[in-house]
Amino acid sequence: MTDSSDLELVELFQNGNETAFNELVGRYQEKIYWIARRFVNDHDQADDIVQEVFIKVYSALKNFRGDSGVYTWLYRITVNVALNALRKQRIRDFIRIDEFFETAEDENEQPDAIFEKDEQQKLIEEAIAKLPEKQKAIFILRYHEELSYEEISLILKTSIGGLKANYFHAVKKIGEYVNRAHRTH
């Protein structure tokens, strides 16, 4: 089964082979984790996104018709789930209950979830977090995931010209944010 293509795995699953889903999870879990992680900058939140993505995938696989590539489809689900998570996060921030949870989480943080962040890294994460949703998605998929504009275009349903312009502005904004922060410190 490990030699099967993504599409073959989907067909196997659609014919009742549950192991094919396990193979898909194993094949894409790390990729999906890192896309999620770059969106939310937090291990636990990224983990939640990964779980939700695969649960959605499981439910939707039966109806997958192969109009787009399997990974394009998976990435699209991941981006949507991650953007939803960010929107929920913004609502939590707005009603300011996150302060309570941050304190509680810090006290109980497990070694696996501890990620040292130096000042520069924090600045970059803040800069990326401040990007508009679309620019953030484009930046992550192009800069980190190194997808082609054609693939990103399929995932985000945006023209290639628009993607290039947004990518340029995303990187420019990150640079400006970091420089401004350095000047003020």
Place this chain on the structure above:
Amino acid sequence: MRTEHIKYDLMDYITNRLNAQERKRVEEHLQKCPKCNNQYAELSATDKVLKQNHSTAPTPVYYSTILPRVRERLIFHKRSIWDYSYGPVKFIIPIAVSILLMFFLIRIPTESSFEAAQTEALHQAVKDLDEEEIVQAVEKEYAGLSLSPNQEVAAAGVAEHLQGDRFLKSAISKQIDNEEVADMDVEGMISDLDKEQVDQVLSGLSERNTL
């Protein structure tokens, strides 16, 4: 070549994602365009900063936990899929059960207390009032005449407290008209009463030879 056209390619040039032809095009433009050179310098600096950004990866053990947890959640999801598939049913069933429960909770004590009051009123109506009074009360009620307090009790007792009022009124009015109360007619009229009420009405009335 317009500046806009290559500034959007600069990041791909910096990260080495252009083919040879595209690289050449960008390099030629950079040689003659100071504005794009500034953009190039700015983006290159940002790229260097970004390259220093290395988020700590989770341990490999973490990835081995993903599938079992997804499977566990899927089992839970499957258990509750009925709820998702039949959304309206999910709401209708508890509402219907609640309504039925409320109906019985409200109805049973009310009915039992109503029954007790009814039985009591029936006893009073049958025992305390004589036939004459009942007949007069009903006659006056039909005629729209004012009733004496006693007659009001009789009429109220018959008409309001007793479910058997139709039976009594009908029986009495037929008696007034000297009609014979047919068995079938009585059966039809007493169908609204429960057995205990019927027994009480019949025994009370038969004791006083009203029928």
